[in-house]
Amino acid sequence: MPNSKYLIVGGGMTADAAIHGIRESDRGGSIALIGAETQPPYNRPPLSKGLWKGKPLESIWRKNDEPGVTLHLGRRAKLLEAPDKRVTDDQGHVHTFERLLLATGSTPRRLSFGAEQVIYFRTLGDYERLRALAETGRRFAVIGGGFIGSEVAAALAMNGKQVVLAFTIEFFIIAIGLTGWYFFSSSIQALLYPLALALVELARVPLAIAVRTQKSWNIQFAALIGVCAAVVVTSSTLYQIGELTFSPRRAAVYEKSAALDEAKREKQVYLDQKGQVQAGFEQIDKDWQTINSSYDAQVSKLNNQSAFSRNCTTTATPSTATDGTPRTTSRTSCARDPAFVALEKEVAATKAKRDEAFKARSEWQIALAKYDTTPFDRAVSRAEADYSKATQESPLHSYAAMLFGKDQRDITEGQAAR
Ligand SMILES: Cc1cc2nc3c(=O)[nH]c(=O)nc-3n(C[C@H](O)[C@H](O)[C@H](O)COP(=O)(O)OP(=O)(O)OC[C@H]3O[C@@H](n4cnc5c(N)ncnc54)[C@H](O)[C@@H]3O)c2cc1C
Numbered sequence: 001m002p003n004s005k006y007l008i009v010g011g012g013m014t015a016d017a018a019i020h021g022i023r024e025s026d027r028g029g030s031i032a033l034i035g036a037e038t039q040p041p042y043n044r045p046p047l048s049k050g051l052w053k054g055k056p057l058e059s060i061w062r063k064n065d066e067p068g069v070t071l072h073l074g075r076r077a078k079l080l081e082a083p084d085k086r087v088t089d090d091q092g093h094v095h096t097f098e099r100l101l102l103a104t105g106s107t108p109r110r111l112s113f114g115a116e117q118v119i120y121f122r123t124l125g126d127y128e129r130l131r132a133l134a135e136t137g138r139r140f141a142v143i144g145g146g147f148i149g150s151e152v153a154a155a156l157a158m159n160g161k162q163v164v165l166a167f168t169i170e171f172f173i174i175a176i177g178l179t180g181w182y183f184f185s186s187s188i189q190a191l192l193y194p195l196a197l198a199l200v201e202l203a204r205v206p207l208a209i210a211v212r213t214q215k216s217w218n219i220q221f222a223a224l225i226g227v228c229a230a231v232v233v234t235s236s237t238l239y240q241i242g243e244l245t246f247s248p249r250r251a252a253v254y255e256k257s258a259a260l261d262e263a264k265r266e267k268q269v270y271l272d273q274k275g276q277v278q279a280g281f282e283q284i285d286k287d288w289q290t291i292n293s294s295y296d297a298q299v300s301k302l303n304n305q306s307a308f309s310r311n312c313t314t315t316a317t318p319s320t321a322t323d324g325t326p327r328t329t330s331r332t333s334c335a336r337d338p339a340f341v342a343l344e345k346e347v348a349a350t351k352a353k354r355d356e357a358f359k360a361r362s363e364w365q366i367a368l369a370k371y372d373t374t375p376f377d378r379a380v381s382r383a384e385a386d387y388s389k390a391t392q393e394s395p396l397h398s399y400a401a402m403l404f405g406k407d408q409r410d411i412t413e414g415q416a417a418r
Helices: 013-025 124-136 147-158 169-185 189-202 204-213 217-303 338-369 374-393 395-404 413-417
Strands: 003-009 031-035 069-073 077-081 086-089 094-102 139-143 162-166 308-320 326-336
Touching: 003 013, 013 031, 031 094, 139 147, 147 162, 147 204, 162 204, 204 217, 217 338, 217 374, 217 395, 217 413, 326 338, 374 395, 395 413
Parallel strands: 003 031, 003 094, 031 069, 139 162
Antiparallel strands: 077 086, 086 094, 308 326
């Protein structure tokens, strides 16, 4: 049972890079690799490029001279028992490990037709098979207009083969673009311009092949201009799709944001008005309390002061009693103290002022009590909820929130537009 410190499943470029990476930090730890292909790790890009232009096959091999590395090639890992740290391959060998790396890459999507007649171009074996076919075959169909499909189509064309390239993504882009234009303008005539652009778009891949394969510089240059035009078309179509998809939601966010600002502004205006009335009430309350204290002080002073002056005059009046006996009746009269009278007047005046201030205070108090911020609070809460919902429904705000590490509600117009 082979045991290794590091076990790598997969024999591609990632696996090879991992071997070098491990060796940089661990010079001695044993490394084992299980690879389904029979060749040691090699560079895939030349399979669709350099090898067709005359580069030697030897140039594709990756440097694998690290010590302590065992390659188990032509084997496919079938079973992983992670708790036991074991991998079983398709030949029944069990490999144990301390650390495991899965670098199994990707495989082309298989079609429901063609079976073994179709080459799913990915490996050196696929290259060798296609190369052998290119020796005898004349016409080739390449399915898929991405990088690899275009490169293989160009490579075959460079070798004098007739190539038909089938690709779908452009049709999707064009269909979505045209649908968008139609809904945007609601008229068939408006589709003439995007239709013309679509034709340019469709011509992109053949033009790109022509740039690589044509011998005449003039034709290459013309084809290059066509490719540039197609790139512009693709960008503008994607931009339109983006506009149609994102703009209404972004506009909804701005609308809700404006509504929220307006609700807050209205509440603030109301609060300012209330603040003025509150300030008025506090001032009048203060005045009233001052008058009240001074009134209390005056009343207490008045209560402690005698109303009459101490300089009294006594008058004796002779008179006769009922039995005829003469007698003297004396009467003492005291004048009201002028200081007391003045104070009494002062108290009365202060009382009048106090009553007046109290009345005014009551009026301000009633006016203040009429201010109710509840409707404004509700309006602001509603507007905040609408705004929050709109930002959550806007993809641009979601992306910008992720990008700037902020809450979606805090994304500014400028950040969402970027
Ligand atoms: C023709 C071609 C041209 C390319 N040109 C470019 C280019 O110009 N620029 C660029 O950046 N990229 C290019 N790429 C892509 C690039 O080659 C890949 O990104 C790269 O090869 C990925 O390496 P990988 O090791 O992660 O995966 P892969 O290359 O897919 O390797 C995975 C390996 O693991 C093996 N494996 C899978 N399952 C198991 C299993 N259970 N047991 C054992 N082994 C297993 C597979 O057989 C394969 O050998 C090209 C690819 C191709 C095919």
